[in-house]
Amino acid sequence: MKLSEIKQHLKELDKIAFQLPNGKLVPSHFHITEVGKITKDFIDCGGKVRSENVINFQLWEENDYDHRLHPEKLIHIIELSEKIFKFDDLEIEVEYQGKETIGKYNLGFDGKNFLLTSKVTACLALEACGIPPVKPRIKMSDIQNSCCDPSSGCC
Template sequence: MKLSEIKNHLISLETIAFKLPNGALVPSHFHVTEVGKITKNFIDCGGKVRSEAVINFQLWEENDYDHRLHPEKLLQIIELSEKMFKFDDLEIEVEYQGKETIGKYNLDFDGTNFLLASKITACLALEDCGIPKPLIKVANAVSSCCEPSSGCC
């Protein structure tokens, strides 16, 4: 989900809820403690220089059971961040504390809840790594449907 999309969804919501991949909801007293842009510059295993950027939301919850983040407040935080940092309309990545470590998720929406969708890793240079051809076809079929421009993510 891109930044413009979450803003459009927030306008029509009365409450905000995030659902984990296992179907559980993030407790309703969560806070969005950070909104920022993360840029990653790297070289893949095939030697190609790459750059990726996402808008990052960090969700946090503690024993502050009286706190509820309302859609208009999150929209204000997003708009202030856009003004301060000149964000592009990038994909959103959400960080949320799991039992053992911070999880990173893609973001989707089901009409009611924001869905924290699992992220996966992939080799970006399959042929350069010597991955056998049949595996390349399967990997390409999976990765092509999940390209940012494909509309599935």
Template sequence: MKLSEVKNKLNTLETISFQLPNGELVPSHFHVTEVGKITKHFIDCGGTVRNEEVVNFQLWNANDYDHRLHPEKLVDIIELSEKVLGIEDSEIEVEYQGETIGKFGLDFDGKHFLLTNKQTDCLAKDQCGVPVEKPKVKLAELNDEPCCSPRGNCC
């Protein structure tokens, strides 16, 4: 989800809620402690230089149980970040403290912002020899011989 989409959704909400991939809600007294721009400049395993940029939200729970972040306040924080940090309309990445700091993608189901699981990946499969997709083979087409015949393929 891009930053502009988040702002559009916030403008239609009365309250903000984030749902973890396991279905649990982030406690309603969460804080957005950071809105930032993260730039990653790296070389993949195939030697290609790459640049990625995401907008980062960091969610944090404190013992401030009376705190509630309202949508208009988060929009104000986002707009200040855009102005001061030069943040553009990039994809959102959310950090949230579980057993360790987790990084999540972001989606919206009409009521909650959904923290979505992210996966690592090889960006140079063609140069690493990693097959892009595992070939599908029909076992019946491997050999015309029955499995239990002397020339069968079961042993």
């Protein structure tokens, strides 16, 4: 989800809720302790220089059960951040403290809740690593008019 999208969704909500990939909700007394831009400059395993930029939200919850972040307050925090840091309309990444370490999530929306969706790693230089592309699996029973005659010796 891009920054412009979350602002639009927030305008339509009465309350904010974040849902973890396991379906549980982040406790409603969460704080957003940071809104910022993260730039990652790196070289992939194929030697190509790359750069990624994301807007980062950090969610935090503690024993402050009376605290509730309302949509208009979060819009204000986002707009203040945009003004100070001159954000582009980038994808949002969310950090949230798990049981053992901080988890990083992509952000979605289901019409009611913001969805913290799992991120995955991938090799960005498959050809340089010698990893063959994944070939599609085809059932032989799905091939009806094969140009290869079984008696031709080609298969």
